[in-house]
Amino acid sequence: MPPIVELRGITKSFGGVRANDHVDLDLEPGRIHAVLGANGAGKSTLMSILAGSYARDAGDIRLRGLSVRFHSPADALRAGIGMVHQHPMLFGGMTVLENLAVGDRSIPWALRQPKLRRRAAALADGLGFRLRPDVRAGDLSVAEQQQVDILRNLAREVAVLILDEPTAVLTPQETEGLFVTLRALAAGGTALVFISHKLEEVREIAHQITVLRDGRVVHTGPAVGCTPDEIVAHMMGDAGHPGEASPRPNPSGEPAAQLRDIQTSDRRAAVLFGVNLEVLPGEILGVAGLAGAGQSALAEVMAGLLAPSGGAVLIGRKDMTGRPSRHFRRSGVRFVPGDRRGRGLAADLTLAENSVMTWLGHPRLGRGPILSRGAVRRFGADLAEAEGIEPGDPGRPVRLLSGGNMQRLLVGRETREPPRLLIAEYPLRGLDARATRFVRARLQGLASSGTAIVLISEDVDDLLALSDRIVVLARGRIVAERRPASTNRLQLGRDMMGQERGG
Amino acid sequence: MSAAAVILRRACRDLAVIAGAVGTVLLACHVVLGAAGIHGAGACAALFRESLGTRYGFSESVVKATPLMLAGLAVAVAFRMRLWNIGGEGQLYAGALAAAWVALFLPRCGIPRVMLMLPAACAAGAAWALAPGILKASLGVSEILVTLMGNYLAMLLADHLCYGPWKGSTTFGFPMSDRFPADADLPTYAGTRVHGGLAIALIGAVLLWALLWRTRWGFQVRVAGSNARAAEYAGYRIRRDVVVVMLISGALAGLAGGVEMAGVLHRLQPRFSPGYGYTAILVAWLARLHPLAIPPVALFLGMLLTGGEQLQVSAGVPSSLVDILQGLILFLALAAEAFLRRRHGEARHPELSGSPAVEGSGD
Numbered sequence: 001m002p003p004i005v006e007l008r009g010i011t012k013s014f015g016g017v018r019a020n021d022h023v024d025l026d027l028e029p030g031r032i033h034a035v036l037g038a039n040g041a042g043k044s045t046l047m048s049i050l051a052g053s054y055a056r057d058a059g060d061i062r063l064r065g066l067s068v069r070f071h072s073p074a075d076a077l078r079a080g081i082g083m084v085h086q087h088p089m090l091f092g093g094m095t096v097l098e099n100l101a102v103g104d105r106s107i108p109w110a111l112r113q114p115k116l117r118r119r120a121a122a123l124a125d126g127l128g129f130r131l132r133p134d135v136r137a138g139d140l141s142v143a144e145q146q147q148v149d150i151l152r153n154l155a156r157e158v159a160v161l162i163l164d165e166p167t168a169v170l171t172p173q174e175t176e177g178l179f180v181t182l183r184a185l186a187a188g189g190t191a192l193v194f195i196s197h198k199l200e201e202v203r204e205i206a207h208q209i210t211v212l213r214d215g216r217v218v219h220t221g222p223a224v225g226c227t228p229d230e231i232v233a234h235m236m237g238d239a240g241h242p243g244e245a246s247p248r249p250n251p252s253g254e255p256a257a258q259l260r261d262i263q264t265s266d267r268r269a270a271v272l273f274g275v276n277l278e279v280l281p282g283e284i285l286g287v288a289g290l291a292g293a294g295q296s297a298l299a300e301v302m303a304g305l306l307a308p309s310g311g312a313v314l315i316g317r318k319d320m321t322g323r324p325s326r327h328f329r330r331s332g333v334r335f336v337p338g339d340r341r342g343r344g345l346a347a348d349l350t351l352a353e354n355s356v357m358t359w360l361g362h363p364r365l366g367r368g369p370i371l372s373r374g375a376v377r378r379f380g381a382d383l384a385e386a387e388g389i390e391p392g393d394p395g396r397p398v399r400l401l402s403g404g405n406m407q408r409l410l411v412g413r414e415t416r417e418p419p420r421l422l423i424a425e426y427p428l429r430g431l432d433a434r435a436t437r438f439v440r441a442r443l444q445g446l447a448s449s450g451t452a453i454v455l456i457s458e459d460v461d462d463l464l465a466l467s468d469r470i471v472v473l474a475r476g477r478i479v480a481e482r483r484p485a486s487t488n489r490l491q492l493g494r495d496m497m498g499q500e501r502g503g
Numbered sequence: 504m505s506a507a508a509v510i511l512r513r514a515c516r517d518l519a520v521i522a523g524a525v526g527t528v529l530l531a532c533h534v535v536l537g538a539a540g541i542h543g544a545g546a547c548a549a550l551f552r553e554s555l556g557t558r559y560g561f562s563e564s565v566v567k568a569t570p571l572m573l574a575g576l577a578v579a580v581a582f583r584m585r586l587w588n589i590g591g592e593g594q595l596y597a598g599a600l601a602a603a604w605v606a607l608f609l610p611r612c613g614i615p616r617v618m619l620m621l622p623a624a625c626a627a628g629a630a631w632a633l634a635p636g637i638l639k640a641s642l643g644v645s646e647i648l649v650t651l652m653g654n655y656l657a658m659l660l661a662d663h664l665c666y667g668p669w670k671g672s673t674t675f676g677f678p679m680s681d682r683f684p685a686d687a688d689l690p691t692y693a694g695t696r697v698h699g700g701l702a703i704a705l706i707g708a709v710l711l712w713a714l715l716w717r718t719r720w721g722f723q724v725r726v727a728g729s730n731a732r733a734a735e736y737a738g739y740r741i742r743r744d745v746v747v748v749m750l751i752s753g754a755l756a757g758l759a760g761g762v763e764m765a766g767v768l769h770r771l772q773p774r775f776s777p778g779y780g781y782t783a784i785l786v787a788w789l790a791r792l793h794p795l796a797i798p799p800v801a802l803f804l805g806m807l808l809t810g811g812e813q814l815q816v817s818a819g820v821p822s823s824l825v826d827i828l829q830g831l832i833l834f835l836a837l838a839a840e841a842f843l844r845r846r847h848g849e850a851r852h853p854e855l856s857g858s859p860a861v862e863g864s865g866d
Binding site for chain 1: 716717718719720721722723725726729730732733734735736737738739740
């Protein structure tokens with residue numbers, strides 16, 4: 001059957017970074033096409049271009065052989081391309097039926113609901129959904145919301161349906177139900193795009209597999225006969241070398257920090273289910289995982305910013321569970337947050353003011369309650385010079401700094417004196433080569449001087465190069481512990497994607 | 504280009520903007536008031552002549568500016584921490600009630616009553632702001648709603664006292680208290696109604712500036728106002744600081760009510776404030792929440808109020824048209840200020856740019 005959608009040479013850059021580089025992709029009616037790739041491989045960008053959220057820089061989208069250009073998701077939807085998001089985008093305060101009616105201009109407003117009620121009921125029956133049209137969407141389970149999101153697209157008679165990690169929010173039983181639906185849709189002639197990190201699922205449901213790496217298509221072909229190991233190999237590239245043996249003395253002594261059976265129940269997506277962890281003085285403990293596996297919750301629990309709902313946090317021998325973060329700081333815990341502007345810095349304040357933000361009690365800054373302007377300025381100027389922040393004007397607002405220089409400021413501030421425990425969340429993200437070397441050397445130097453470091457990263461190479469030990473976090477649990485000397489990218493990749501087999 | 508040339512060019516540009524704003528005001532007044540048969544530009548000029556040009560007018564402007572300064576400081580300190588205390592009016596009334604109580608009912612004791620009235624006003628204003636502060640800090644209840652409701656509570660309480668228990672015996676049946684005893688008066692300057700509250704307000708502005716910009720605690724408040732999540736991250740005691748800032752804010756607003764009692768009115772009247780607590784919000788924003796900018800801005804607003812009153816008396820301009828005139832002037836002052844700031848390369852009010860930009864996200 002001829003493809004209904006042909007993507008040809010799709011290219012998209014964000015600030016000099018190529019998110020998609022000449023990507024080709026064919027979607028055929030009645031087929032389920034899985035798109036795979038590690039974090040940052042370009043899957044979401046590609047799908048956003050297809051669904052009309054982003055404009056492409058170059059390349060062509062052909063729909064039924066005709067070149068098209070979408071200016072908005074509504075545009076794409078009118079053309080018959082719909083998208084179901086990972087977190088269903090519904091109006092929680094409106095009923096299911098009202099949600100289905102929103103934006104559907106094919107029927108006059110007054111007739112919309114009765115007509116939709118019949119149409120949706122018919123569609124739902126065909127897919128085996130138990131539709132509750134008059135319930136508020138916010139009161140439905142996530143799986144039901146997803147069904148509504150799917151129905152909303154089907155009611156618009158889409159020919160292409162993109163599902164962005166639809167199973168990430170579902171239980172195994174709900175996933176089975178979704179697969180029944182997807183097969184029914186494919187049987188009815190819809191072209192489906194299925195994005196997932198779970199290789200078993202992909203092998204179960206997909207007809208066709210395309211793997212992206214660094215914005216390029218590295219593999220495309222039928223799903224039959226494609227083993228999980230092959231897929232991981234495509235996603236991760238070559239196996240790479242085992243990590244170099246650490247030149248530092250072996251970490252030893254009592255743990256600087258321990259997590260015991262930590263649970264978190266946050267309303268935000270990522271939660272932890274019974275995490276046990278310890279980190280020794282002088283040790284760099286790498287934490288690997290796909291985005292949203294619970295890294296942020298882990299970091300915030302260790303820094304005292306998120307109180308766990310179960311379990312205990314020990315800093316040294318002291319039980320710090322439930323204590324405010326300033327007690328953690330007082331015990332020598334420092335945190336370089338991944339969200340630099342949102343968490344780590346006050347962007348409207350000056351470089352100097354940001355440099356003293358976590359050192360307010362420092363005697364250099366003034367007597368008693370007084371904060372000396374000049375001392376703050378000197379503090380900032382010293383830090384800017386020591387860390388090579390450009391421009392180093394202490395009176396400049398931090399928001400005018402580049403991302404790399406913000407990171408230098410943040411890392412420099414938190415490691416001004418070697419802490420007992422440093423939690424570094426994505427410390428190398430977005431840095432250029434020089435800044436990367438700088439931060440890497442800083443982390444290694446700190447570990448040599450006895451600091452325990454928890455290094456959270458999405459870059460497996462960084463973890464292999466820097467860590468003494470790597471734990472892998474997946475869906476809120478630690479699923480594996482590896483030594484860099486005896487593991488490689490492929491094995492970590494399998495761990496991160498929840499592959500049970502050892503390697 | 505040399506620095507001096509840059510500064511000169513900027514100054515020229517700023518002057519052009521200001522001239523443009525003044526011209527627009529005159530034109531707008533001319534059109535709007537002209538429709539009502541009044542010479543608009545002339546009325547506009549008269550407004551400023553009445554409030555600036557005469558000794559009496561200027562002193563009256565200062566009298567009106569005094570409570571605006573204190574209440575403006577109250578709003579500014581709270582807004583600095585993004586606590587939207589719009590209960591300045593209620594806290595002002597609470598302060599006035601406490602001051603009036605001291606003046607009316609406290610038996611004579613060695614010290615002049617005015618020395619006790621002002622601390623009592625501070626305490627009452629702070630108490631009025633305490634409940635919203637605690638609710639905000641402990642339960643996250645919106646301080647906007649609670650402080651706003653506090654306004655009605657305080658105003659109605661003042662009404663009740665004036666019509667009921669505190670109604671004077673020498674007021675010919677009018678709903679107000681008796682005049683306070685003489686030792687409840689603030690000193691005045693040289694035959695005008697300008698009183699000691701002005702000095703208090705100016706000192707208050709300097710103290711508040713020092714507190715926010717020269718102490719470790721003030722630094723924490725400014726960080727919390729710039730990015731609350733960063734303040735939490737840095738380990739500041741934000742909940743406690745929320746309550747403390749609300750107390751300071753309430754105390755300053757209460758003091759505004761206290762000096763109005765002791766300095767100007769010398770008796771409690773219902774609805775004695777022409778919305779000082781609300782106008783103070785305008786003062787604080789126009790001063791960009793900077794304590795040292797508040798006195799001049801408050802004086803500007805005081806001039807508008809005084810000039811408007813005089814215009815009604817001397818030129819017989821109806822009060823509704825005076826309100827329109829004041830609104831036009833204020834509107835264009837705000838527009839010019841925003842325009843000047845944009846020109847100087849500041850995209851937005853830093854205090855307003857709330858949502859932190861999200862850095863690059865992965866798939």
